[in-house]
Amino acid sequence: MAVPVQPDDAADTPKSPRYRLGGMGYQDAAGRRLSYASYLQLPELLSLQAGRSNAHDELLFIVVHQAYELWFKVLLHELEAVRSSLDADDLPEARHFLRRVKVIEQLLIEQVEVLETMRPPDFLDFRSQLAPASGFQSVQFREIEFLSGLKDRGYLKLVESAEERTVLEARLNAPTLWDAYQDLLARRGVRGAAEVYADQDRHRDLFEVSEGLLDHDEGFREWRSRHILMVERQIGNKPGTGGSTGVAYLQSTLDKRFFPELWEVRSQL
Ligand code: HEM
Structure with missing residues (x-):
């Protein structure tokens, strides 16, 4: 209204x-x-899309990446709100923000298809001009990983500026969503996710938050797989502009989990 x-x-x-x-x-x-x-x-x-070539598809390439970074900014905002809601024992509010996170992540997965309309030779028209820039260096992507619980100091060496390193250091030192979830369980006298899943009627609100967190984890895993397919379609097994082995490196990230315990608990039911 x-x-x-x-x-x-x-x-x-x-x-x-x-x-x-x-x-x-x-x-x-x-x-x-x-x-x-x-x-x-x-x-x-609208003045921030100047490319480095005259290639037709470079505008699309830049806009898609910028749109991702804008959505990453919103995701960080929402995930911080989830963490604060968990800290405040406000579980309906945490669920509310987690629902939004899930919808945004679905959008991010669908958006991959836009870049797949690029014909590989058209991408090659400007790809060499990007190097050594790469999504590898996306600070906000790492911030989302670190905030969610997947902290890896090794990625700090990939970022270029002292400002970016400071941002990531702060995330490394800050509590994660998983920390907030575990503190919440402790305040409720619940020993772990297994107890929540063993009696979902008794722990209904904790159960729903757990599933909302799992949606976020699944959203990212799905994005990782979708991104790999697109990368393979565009560059095959060529190395990445960021200096990794490309698809082979990306495949090694598929096992990453924000909340491994929430995946494992399924097997214990
Ligand atoms: C033609 C399109 C794309 C290609 C060919 C491509 C290729 C690659 C490759 C090869 C890597 C591995 C690192 C490297 O050596 O560079 C990578 C990483 C990455 N890319 Fe893309 N990418 C594309 C589009 C995108 C888009 C639209 C995003 C959205 C933000 C994105 C985000 C990332 C991120 C976050 C990583 C790091 C992943 C990780 O370390 O887990 N990429 N990309």
Whole structure:
């Protein structure tokens, strides 16, 4: 439902100091009326797709990767909200954010198909100009892994700048979703996931959160498999621009689990 703008409502004041309230609604720092373009910072956003070649498909390639990074940003925001909700014993709220995480991850899996419309020779028209850039260096992707429970300091050497390393160090030192889940179980006097699954009626809310976490894990595993198929389709067994063996390296990541215990518990039922 559209909420009518209440310019004199203090709660409606944007967080950002970029805007101030004028007689006719919000204005930017230069006194211009807030618009669709200025609110979304579209001039800036749409000026960020300059490629390195004249190849037709480079625009698609850049936009798809940027869209992933924007969704990664939202995922991190939502996953942090899941962790805070678990810390606050607010399980319905944790479920709410986990449902959104699942839908976004489905979108990320579907989006792979857009890049598969690229014909391999068309990709080769500009691929050499990307090296040594690679998804390998996606800081937000590693942040999602680290926040979810899959911490691997080894990836720090792949990132280029001190700022990026600082961001990843902070994630390495911060509690994970798994830590928050285990603390929650401990507060409830539950010894482990097996106990939750052994009596799902008694632990209904914990059970639903556990399944929501598993959805997140499954979403990532599915994305990994889907990404590999696309990579194989585009470059076969060539090495990656990031310097790995390519498909062979990616296949070695398929065993990664955010919450191994939630997978193992199935076998124990
Ligand atoms: C034509 C399309 C693509 C190709 C050929 C490709 C290829 C590769 C290869 C070969 C790697 C292994 C690392 C390396 O040596 O470079 C890799 C890693 C990665 N790629 Fe892609 N990729 C493509 C599209 C994408 C897209 C759209 C994303 C979305 C963000 C993405 C995200 C990643 C991530 C996060 C990794 C690291 C995975 C890990 O270490 O577990 N890639 N990619």
